[in-house]
Amino acid sequence: MAKSRSALVVPSIAILLGFALGAAVLLATGRSPIDMFYAMLQSVSGKNLRADTFNPRYIGEFIVQSMPIMLTGLSVGFAFRTGLFNIGAEGQLMVGSIAAVAVGLWVQAPPVIHVLLVLLAAMLAGGLWGAIPGFLKARFNVHEVVVTIMLNYVALYLNNWAIVSIFKSVDRIKTEVIPATALLKSSALAALTNGSRLNWGFVPVLLSILVYWFLIEKTTFGYSLRAVGFNKDGALYAGMKVNRSIVSSMIIAGVFAGLAGAVITVGTFSFGRALPAAEGYGFDGIAVALVGGNAAIGVFLSGLLFGMLKAAQPLMQSQGIPKDIASIIQASIVLFIAMKYGIEYLMKKIRMRKPPVAVEEVES
Amino acid sequence: MKKNLIRAFCAMTLATFAFAGPTKVGFVTDVGGIDDKSFNQGTWEGVKAFGKENKLKEGKEIKYLQSTAEADYVPNLSTLADENLDLIIASGFLFENAMIEVGGKYPKQKFLIIDSVVKDKAGKTLPNVANAVFAEHEGSFLVGVAAGLKAKADKKNAVGFVGGMKFALIEKFEAGFQQGVKAVFPDCKVLVDYAGSFGDPGKGQALAAKQYGAGAYVVFHAAGGTGNGVIKEAKERTQKGDVRWAIGVDKDQFSDGVYTPGKSAVLTSMMKRVDVAAHDVAVMTRDGKFPGGQVLTFSLKNKGVGIPAHNPNLSADILKKVAEFETKIASGKLAVSEIPAK
Numbered sequence: 001m002a003k004s005r006s007a008l009v010v011p012s013i014a015i016l017l018g019f020a021l022g023a024a025v026l027l028a029t030g031r032s033p034i035d036m037f038y039a040m041l042q043s044v045s046g047k048n049l050r051a052d053t054f055n056p057r058y059i060g061e062f063i064v065q066s067m068p069i070m071l072t073g074l075s076v077g078f079a080f081r082t083g084l085f086n087i088g089a090e091g092q093l094m095v096g097s098i099a100a101v102a103v104g105l106w107v108q109a110p111p112v113i114h115v116l117l118v119l120l121a122a123m124l125a126g127g128l129w130g131a132i133p134g135f136l137k138a139r140f141n142v143h144e145v146v147v148t149i150m151l152n153y154v155a156l157y158l159n160n161w162a163i164v165s166i167f168k169s170v171d172r173i174k175t176e177v178i179p180a181t182a183l184l185k186s187s188a189l190a191a192l193t194n195g196s197r198l199n200w201g202f203v204p205v206l207l208s209i210l211v212y213w214f215l216i217e218k219t220t221f222g223y224s225l226r227a228v229g230f231n232k233d234g235a236l237y238a239g240m241k242v243n244r245s246i247v248s249s250m251i252i253a254g255v256f257a258g259l260a261g262a263v264i265t266v267g268t269f270s271f272g273r274a275l276p277a278a279e280g281y282g283f284d285g286i287a288v289a290l291v292g293g294n295a296a297i298g299v300f301l302s303g304l305l306f307g308m309l310k311a312a313q314p315l316m317q318s319q320g321i322p323k324d325i326a327s328i329i330q331a332s333i334v335l336f337i338a339m340k341y342g343i344e345y346l347m348k349k350i351r352m353r354k355p356p357v358a359v360e361e362v363e364s
Numbered sequence: 365m366k367k368n369l370i371r372a373f374c375a376m377t378l379a380t381f382a383f384a385g386p387t388k389v390g391f392v393t394d395v396g397g398i399d400d401k402s403f404n405q406g407t408w409e410g411v412k413a414f415g416k417e418n419k420l421k422e423g424k425e426i427k428y429l430q431s432t433a434e435a436d437y438v439p440n441l442s443t444l445a446d447e448n449l450d451l452i453i454a455s456g457f458l459f460e461n462a463m464i465e466v467g468g469k470y471p472k473q474k475f476l477i478i479d480s481v482v483k484d485k486a487g488k489t490l491p492n493v494a495n496a497v498f499a500e501h502e503g504s505f506l507v508g509v510a511a512g513l514k515a516k517a518d519k520k521n522a523v524g525f526v527g528g529m530k531f532a533l534i535e536k537f538e539a540g541f542q543q544g545v546k547a548v549f550p551d552c553k554v555l556v557d558y559a560g561s562f563g564d565p566g567k568g569q570a571l572a573a574k575q576y577g578a579g580a581y582v583v584f585h586a587a588g589g590t591g592n593g594v595i596k597e598a599k600e601r602t603q604k605g606d607v608r609w610a611i612g613v614d615k616d617q618f619s620d621g622v623y624t625p626g627k628s629a630v631l632t633s634m635m636k637r638v639d640v641a642a643h644d645v646a647v648m649t650r651d652g653k654f655p656g657g658q659v660l661t662f663s664l665k666n667k668g669v670g671i672p673a674h675n676p677n678l679s680a681d682i683l684k685k686v687a688e689f690e691t692k693i694a695s696g697k698l699a700v701s702e703i704p705a706k
Contacts (some may be wrong), residue, residue, distance in 0.1 A: 036376075064435075158559075171531060172531030173457070173529070195442075277561060310432070311439070313439075313440075314429050317427075317428070318447065335620075
């Protein structure tokens with residue numbers, strides 16, 4: 001009980017400190033932190049308290065921004081539970097996107113089935129891309145951080161090559177528009193949110209969070225993964241197939257990230273894109289997983305938090321708050337999370353100062 | 365009667381107020397950011413110049429939103445449109461799709477897209493979007509002339525071109541540069557490489573090293589952030605005594621090539637006056653002459669492209685020759701092709 005409480009309390013303190021630091025930087029540079037909080041509130045609720053207007057488009061965009069980073073958060077978190085550091089969510093996402101474009105453009109199928117095929121293909125491609133570092137780690141003990149970072153570049157250039165050479169992009173930056181049967185877009189959801197890009201992508205995202213929770217917490221498979229992450233040698237001694245766990249963990253991590261690629265490509269956009277540089281969804285995923293404590297519900301909540309920081313960008317910038325402030329907040333939250341033991345230590349100190357009577361009351 | 369007069373009077377004052385109100389301009393950057401030393405920065409300078417002339421407050425009446433990823437383009441444009449600004453500017457052809465989407469969603473909002481022509485499914489321009497494009501090949505021709513003459517003067521026989529990503533727009537730079545070099549130095553080799561990215565200075569530096577290693581004396585980059593690596597390589601080589609030159613793009617990049625105070629490895633720059641485009645369209649909007657649905661071409665003729673006013677690294681002879689070509693092209697006597705020779 002005490003453990004799960006600190007799992008909630010430490011991130012909450014880290015988040016509060018992160019926002020406090022962001023506000024302090026704003027104050028120090030002569031800007032108003034109140035503006036920032038108004039902008040954040042408007043980005044999640046659509047309500048502009050100053051002008052007393054309500055625009056649900058902001059809610060839609062907030063969800064759209066949260067979806068892919070929840071998935072990359074699950075990707076990083078899943079590998080992390082097996083003691084692996086998956087920096088490759090970005091690349092897995094890109095190959096997922098390539099597969100989504102391929103199935104979207106080349107396969108013809110009825111509405112719902114087509115989009116399911118697109119999602120499946122993206123998950124498969126992401127999983128395969130994740131299998132490479134998993135295999136290299138299990139078989140040759142090559143460090144997954146090095147391999148995944150390099151594969152990110154391979155995926156980026158593979159994507160840009162595919163857009164031009166395989167999908168025959170006319171303008172060399174985007175493919176033709178993917179048919180509506182393969183898209184997650186919904187005019188009803190868009191209309192509901194005043195023309196935002198809100199789409200059905202939230203369904204696979206929520207399902208992924210459920211699957212993640214179930215796999216990790218409720219299955220022996222998840223238990224053995226966690227055991228490997230906790231102590232590789234111990235797990236080996238206990239007769240667990242450590243190498244197989246490493247490969248399957250990376251595959252599943254890749255599946256989540258690959259799905260994120262599809263959600264972006266056939267949800268947020270409707271065409272494949274050549275990328276001038278990596279877009280940072282994978283790195284956001286690292287932050288989401290860290291703050292969420294690699295737990296399903298944690299990733300969901302921290303995905304919302306970082307999605308909010310992204311969605312509030314236009315409103316904050318329009319109030320003259322530089323976009324770097326959100327980066328400062330995001331980075332400092334991660335930093336404070338990393339200071340977990342320091343925070344726990346301080347909490348213990350504070351608790352110890354309390355009069356002993358209070359402790360007795362709690363115990364009775 | 366009296367009431368009507370008062371009403372009319374009120375309506376008139378209101379109308380004047382509406383007219384006399386400041387022309388608010390918003391700008392959305394692409395992922396390069398506002399201080400990219402190139403496109404975004406240039407556009408914002410144009411907006412700022414307009415703001416200064418009209419005494420507009422930065423952050424209130426003129427403002428910019430930066431994008432972190434392509435997925436930010438639509439919400440950024442939409443947020444500004446929700447604020448009812450008079451003109452919203454996006455620079456870069458990467459905005460094409462976002463502009464079609466948002467332009468359609470906000471039919472009363474005036475937009476300007478720089479460096480691209482936005483067309484709907486039927487192939488028509490949008491009535492509320494003005495399009496500004498540049499004759500990059502003309503400006504690139506001039507820096508090609510400068511590069512060719514510089515190589516000739518120093519008895520070298522090769523120059524190079526490093527592009528960001530290989531598509532029609534960047535090929536216009538390559539084409540103009542090639543023709544410029546060949547016009548003054550037909551035997552000069554022109555090496556060509558594409559980095560495949562606009563945001564990778566390391567790749568830019570590697571390609572520049574390859575071209576300099578193969579004998580290129582001057583390298584012209586049209587590669588945004590990747591090109592910073594080209595300039596870096598020229599700087600490092602020149603510092604070591606192996607004199608090489610880089611040619612900047614979009615803005616006057618002289619200051620980026622400075623290796624000791626007053627000395628720069630940037631020979632000259634092919635300026636794309638995005639600032640002129642942003643500023644001019646803002647002025648038109650203020651004067652009620654917003655060119656919605658039109659395609660405005662900024663070329664040598666209207667000083668939309670060209671080399672900087674000051675070129676400390678170019679000799680008077682070269683400058684004279686460049687000026688000659690400039691008048692020839694501007695007057696239409698010399699046509700420059702947009703497609704690279706193969």
